[in-house]
Amino acid sequence: MKYIEKLRKSGLRPTKQRLQICEVLFDTEKTFHFTINDLVNKIQKQLNNKISLATVYNTVHAFEKKGYLKQIPINSNQTYFDTNISDHHHFYDLKEEKLIDLENSDVGPINILKKIEGKKIKSIEVLVKLED
Amino acid sequence: MKYIEKLRKSGLRPTKQRLQICEVLFDTEKTFHFTINDLVNKIQKQLNNKISLATVYNTVHAFEKKGYLKQIPINSNQTYFDTNISDHHHFYDLKEEKLIDLENSDVGPINILKKIEGKKIKSIEVLVKLED
DNA sequence: AATCTACTTTATAACCATTCTAAATAAGTG
DNA sequence: CACTTATTTAGAATGGTTATAAAGTAGATT
Structure with a gap:
């Protein structure tokens, strides 16, 4: 399995659950x-197999911390994650409540002119809200 | 009171609670x-007066819908609002967990090249995460 | 000014995503 | 295999937000 090495390198034990979640997330x-709710459903449907909700939360957070997933900053009652970890942005269709990728090349270069003493920029995320 | 007209125009009855919340939010x-929690505390301290939590939620949402407040898209367990309704962006200091305004003029013009059929852009929001 | 109606406030309960807990299980190591 | 440490798990707890339904208030009508 190709994910065993990946997990080991990150200091995460390649457990059955983590490998299965890798399949669902990255074999696409x-x-x-x-x-999280989407993922739990996807696991059940795709693997016909139940992984405890707590494990899904733990795993997603572990993967995010290791940089295999990104959290998408958006106001919603649920947290959205993205398997696309490249530097990119999002459209948010307000009516459909759906996210659409917006590649970096689809947004001109962003130049932040203001500087904050002693801080450096970790990421720049653009959210473009869409209406009809 | 200057807020009475403002509220009436929006179709919101100028109740005591709403006027008091206006004071706290806009007389600065x-x-x-x-x-919401910040606001509840501010009301108690500033007005020495308790407004029901449900009313604070209702009012903030009503004000947001009318365009007197903006919600800030950020992943947090609490929803952040902004009394600055001008077109602008935010720094988010990850360590201090604090938002800092980033005026439109501090961010170069943003040009979204991708178009989505039948949809138009309602807003463009940039979140710049800061680390030490 | 009394009356009426629709809106608003309120305390409290309900909701629900997320986190915590502590016990059982599994992985890696010698 | 034995041992240590990480992981999984079900279920409870947490906490921000929303729903409920009863009491109160604003504005219009008489």
Whole structure:
């Protein structure tokens, strides 16, 4: 399994649950956005197999900390994650409540002119809200 | 009271509670960011007066819907609001967990090249995360 | 000014995503 | 295999937010 090494390198034991979650998250042609609830459903449907909710939370947070997932800053009652960890942005369709990727190349270069003493920029995230 | 007209125009009855919340939110030299909890505390301290939590939620949402407040898209367990309703952006200091305004003029013009059929852009919000 | 109606406030309960807990299980190591 | 430490798990706890339904208030009408 290709994920065993990946996990070991990050200091995460390659458990059955983590490997299964890797499959669901990363064995896809396209990247995607999801909530924890989405993921739990996807696991059940795709693997016909239940992983404890707490484990899904733990794993997603562990993966995020290791940089395998990104959290998407958006106001919602649920937290959205993205398997696309490249430097990119999002459209948010307010009506459909759906996120759409916006590649870096689709947004001109962003130049932050203001500086904050003693702080450096970790990330720049653009959210473009869409209406009809 | 200057807020009576403002509220009436929006179709909101100028109740005692709403007027008091207006004072706390808008009778300030500078705009500011707050959570509902922040606002409840501010009301108690500033007006020495308790407004029911449900009313604070209702009022903030009503004001947001009318465009007197903006919600700040950020991943947090609490929702952040902004009394600065001008077109602007935010720094988020990850260590201090504090928001800092980033005026539109401090961010170069943002040009979204990708178009989504049948949708138009309602807003563009930039979140710049800061680390030490 | 009394009356009426729709809106608003309120305390409290309900909701629900997320986190915590502590016991059982599994992984890695010698 | 034995041992240590990490992980999984079900269920409880937490906490921000929303729903409920009863009491109160604003504004219009008479």
